[in-house]
Ligand SMILES: Cc1cc2nc3c(=O)[nH]c(=O)nc-3n(C[C@H](O)[C@H](O)[C@H](O)COP(=O)(O)OP(=O)(O)OC[C@H]3O[C@@H](n4cnc5c(N)ncnc54)[C@H](O)[C@@H]3O)c2cc1C
């Protein structure tokens with residue numbers, strides 16, 4: 001590990017001040033950053049520990065829920081309100097990593113965890129994300145776990161977070177604090193597609209701090225879930241995952257739907273086309289399948305991951321059917 | 329600047345690169361916690377921080393200043409065995425023993441999570457208050473601890489014997 005200095009931030013303003021120093025990085029639970037520092041993929045010269053900042057989970061007057069960025073993954077997944085009103089979020093968090101890692105990992109760190117592309121981790125491989133302009137060994141290499149949507153010739157990596165997929169489906173908003181003040185933005189606008197700059201993963205300003213994640217009041221989210229398909233039953237990253245919420249009217253048509261995919265793109269993928277295709281349609285497997293087809297129409301699989309296209313379609317269809325089945 | 333380790337105050341290392349695992353093993357010569365992978369994938373380094381199970385290989389020691397860490401050496405006082413350690417012996421919960429300290433610390437933390445009603449990925453009803461530590465629940469909750477010797481059946485049996493039944497009984501109340 002490259003040497004670095006360490007400081008604990010007592011409040012967000014102090015964190016942003018220290019985070020503005022050249023070479024500084026925020027440190028959450030360290031479960032991703034410490035690993036990447038050991039591999040020398042990340043080489044910060046100072047770490048600003050932000051785990052002492054806001055970790056409260058508060059119900060808001062407007063019916064939403066505000067989750068401090070330092071809240072541990074375990075605390076969020078186990079929170080009563082999350083379990084009953086936003087079950088997809090509990091399920092997504094619980095589907096990720098292990099009990100030990102979820103106890104350490106924070107909300108902020110989970111959002112900004114980096115890809116698990118093996119070439120990104122391997123200092124001997126060419127990777128545009130690690131070394132801009134170096135080339136990408138995954139495009140022609142072993143790319144079974146890589147993206148099928150929104151990728152570019154420069155990078156075909158996926159975003160690995162389970163939690164983010166649920167947040168994308170549930171219209172979450174991210175609260176930020178930077179040198180220029182505070183702002184907020186929809187979670188779906190936090191991460192970027194790779195384009196020509198896969199090293200630029202988010203729309204954050206340098207040293208901008210995530211302070212909280214807000215879930216809007218979304219009554220239909222009480223009927224939401226998350227399904228993750230992976231190579232072993234537990235403790236593995238998603239090949240494909242689906243977060244969905246479904247509101248079916250009394251006449252059996254889809255009144256409203258929220259749908260997002262994981263494991264398929266450089267960012268948590270809100271399936272807006274499928275949602276649009278479904279609203280007003282009968283809540284049947286045929287409609288679900290048609291919506292899935294619409295979303296995956298532009299899929300561009302690589303040499304080893306064509307299976308993800310059909311897997312995504314089937315998982316979308318099955319998850320929506322499951323949410324319909326519960327209705328009786 | 330100290331960390332409490334197994335009840336003793338220990339100075340925080342001056343180099344922030346030192347992991348909690350290296351502090352235990354290299355600086356304090358507490359060799360129970362193992363360095364299986366040093367990247368979060370095996371669970372052999374699991375310890376308890378203020379009662380919660382964490383991976384000491386991914387923890388920078390300096391981040392744990394002021395906290396209380398318990399490793400396998402401190403799980404029960406004065407060289408006596410924790411009930412779960414007895415159960416591991418009884419159920420053949422190990423072969424080479426390399427993963428065992430991590431398994432045991434993890435299971436103790438896991439039992440605390442279950443007692444607090446924390447659901448897992450296989451919990452059918454997220455709204456339920458009590459957790460029933462069934463075989464499937466135990467396997468899922470312990471999936472962050474790998475065993476290369478394949479002693480999982482004995483491990484799960486030992487944990488079920490120690491923590492499974494009381495939790496089921498509580499749930500039935
Ligand atoms: C073996 C293993 C298996 C895993 N399996 C899964 C899985 O199946 N699914 C899954 O979703 N994840 C998985 N993970 C990843 C895990 O979820 C992440 O490592 C974790 O969520 C990161 O959170 P952290 O607080 O530890 O972040 P850190 O490692 O501390 O930080 C990660 C990044 O976030 C930045 N950061 C942290 N907090 C803030 C903030 N408040 N504002 C701005 N930037 C911030 C840091 O600078 C750093 O760049 C796995 C990890 C391991 C090691």
Ligand code: SF4
Pocket residue numbers: 115117118119120126127128129130135136137138139154155156157198
């Ligand atoms: S896919 Fe992206 S992260 Fe992986 S090697 Fe290519 S540029 Fe790097």
Ligand code: FES
Pocket residue numbers: 362363364365366367368369370371372373374383384385386
């Ligand atoms: S040594 Fe820490 S998880 Fe393997």
Ligand code: FES
Pocket residue numbers: 421422423424425426427428474475476477478479
């Ligand atoms: S007993 Fe040998 S690794 Fe588990």
